[in-house]
Amino acid sequence: MVPSASGWRSLEESPLGRRKYARTIAYDYHCDGIFSLFTNGMYNKEIDYCSQEIQFVRNFELEFLPFEKNQVNTPQDAKPDAFCFRICDAAYVSVKVDELDERMLCERWAMWKEMFDVAVTRGWDKLLSNDIMRRLPFYASARNKGCAAGTSGAVNLGCPGAPVLVTPSNVIGEIAKIQQVLAEACAWQKGKMILVVPPALLPILMASPLANALQMGRCVDCSPLMSGEWYTNMMGWDFVISNYACQGTDATAGKAVFYVIAVNKDALLFAQNLIITRIRQGDGWYKLLEVLGVWGHRPVHPDGFAVGYWTVQP
Numbered sequence: 001m002v003p004s005a006s007g008w009r010s011l012e013e014s015p016l017g018r019r020k021y022a023r024t025i026a027y028d029y030h031c032d033g034i035f036s037l038f039t040n041g042m043y044n045k046e047i048d049y050c051s052q053e054i055q056f057v058r059n060f061e062l063e064f065l066p067f068e069k070n071q072v073n074t075p076q077d078a079k080p081d082a083f084c085f086r087i088c089d090a091a092y093v094s095v096k097v098d099e100l101d102e103r104m105l106c107e108r109w110a111m112w113k114e115m116f117d118v119a120v121t122r123g124w125d126k127l128l129s130n131d132i133m134r135r136l137p138f139y140a141s142a143r144n145k146g147c148a149a150g151t152s153g154a155v156n157l158g159c160p161g162a163p164v165l166v167t168p169s170n171v172i173g174e175i176a177k178i179q180q181v182l183a184e185a186c187a188w189q190k191g192k193m194i195l196v197v198p199p200a201l202l203p204i205l206m207a208s209p210l211a212n213a214l215q216m217g218r219c220v221d222c223s224p225l226m227s228g229e230w231y232t233n234m235m236g237w238d239f240v241i242s243n244y245a246c247q248g249t250d251a252t253a254g255k256a257v258f259y260v261i262a263v264n265k266d267a268l269l270f271a272q273n274l275i276i277t278r279i280r281q282g283d284g285w286y287k288l289l290e291v292l293g294v295w296g297h298r299p300v301h302p303d304g305f306a307v308g309y310w311t312v313q314p
Contacts, residue, residue, distance in 0.1 A: 025115060031243045033125030035132050035270070037194055054085045056269070058300070085269050087296040091127060093120055095289045096282065120274075120291050128272060128295055129244045133196070135297070136261045137246060139268070140305035144181050149306075151184040158309030161252035166310045168207035175235055178262045178306045185303035187264050188236075195237040196261045198245035204312055210234065237262075253311070260308035267304020270297040 058081040065074060095116065102109055143149055147159040155177050158164035166174050175195070182188040205211060232239055247258040272295035280288050299305065 025111060027118065030122050031126075033129040034196065034240060034242050034244055035125070035128040035272070037196075037238075037240065037265075053087070054271075055082055056085060056300070057082050083300075085271070085296060085298055087271065087294050089131070089296055090292065090294045092290060092292045093123065097287045097289060099285050099287060102287075116289065124274065124293055129242075131295075132270065132297060133242075133244045133246055133261070136263065136268075136305065137259050137307045139299040139302060140307045141185070141302035144185060144303060144305060145307035145309070149177075150181045155181055157181065157307065158257075158311075160250060160309070163250055163253055163255060163257045163309050163311040166201070166204055166312055168204055168209075171201075171204050171208045172210060172235075174308065174310070175237075178260065178308055179236065182262060182264070182304075182306050187267065187301065187304040189264055189266070190236065192265045193237050194240060194261075194263045194265065195234075196240045196242055196245050196263075198247050198258045199241055199243065200247065200256075200258060200312055201260075201310075202241060250311070255311045257309060257311045260310055262306040262308075264301070264304035267299060267301040268297060269300050271295065 060078050060080050062076060062078065105112060137145070143151065143153075145157055145159075147156050147162055149155040149157045156164060157177060164174060178195070179188060179193075182193070245258060245261065247256070249255070250257045272293065274291055274293040276290070276292040278290050280290065282288050
């Protein structure tokens with residue numbers, strides 16, 4: 001562009017150009033967290049500085065014994081099993097804010113505070129979702145995972161070195177196997193089951209019979225082949241597609257693998273809270289905005305978890 005006699009290429013670049021600041025914030029994309037799916041209202045308790053450890057009681061079982069006339073009865077112990085849940089993890093955010101910047105921002109200071117609140121929420125969401133998904137595969141009982149799962153040990157859910165290859169033709173059966181081992185453990189309960197898978201499974205689902213709305217018996221919603229949105233309820237599961245699902249590479253098999261996590265909502269004890277939010281004066285002309293959060297989780301019923309170790313054809 002040929003410069004004008006004033007030396008400015010355009011009016012907008014000159015001091016005469018009027019500038020206005022938008023009130024809209026252009027937020028980056030954020031993967032929705034999933035830790036709230038596992039927060040159990042039946043076990044959850046508000047966390048504060050007075051309850052770093054919470055004790056719970058697990059029920060006992062009784063067995064009917066054979067009866068004979070004139071026998072001496074054998075009493076059974078009916079003692080509940082107590083276990084403790086500890087708030088053992090903590091993390092913080094500390095942000096330095098220059099007081100001169102705060103003054104100069106004027107009406108945009110409210111926008112900055114909004115961005116701070118959103119950043120704290122997103123950071124907390126990401127931290128807890130990653131933390132809980134890394135631990136869930138280890139919470140499942142031995143009979144609910146691996147290449148010899150189930151009561152009989154004949155159900156193959158996949159194991160390191162030998163992941164299950166999932167295709168459009170067998171994905172229904174592989175999901176049913178996870179339900180099978182949970183049913184054999186008496187942990188399958190209608191309305192309480194969650195299945196978490198990564199987006200890598202989506203092409204398999206879209207090419208499977210599950211994508212056909214008629215075969216699923218859904219007469220209201222359009223087929224996902226048309227809508228592009230997968231069902232949130234499928235085969236009795238609350239079905240969740242999440243980037244937080246564990247993924248990696250099996251060095252022995254030489255394949256990309258991922259965990260499919262199945263959870264009964266009552267099987268996990270999870271609690272979290274942002275317990276301290278404060279603003280304090282720094283040593284210089286600045287303030288510190290600080291947030292401290294604590295959380296903890298542990299399995300209550302290991303039989304309420306099941307793990308599939310899958311791979312898909314690249």
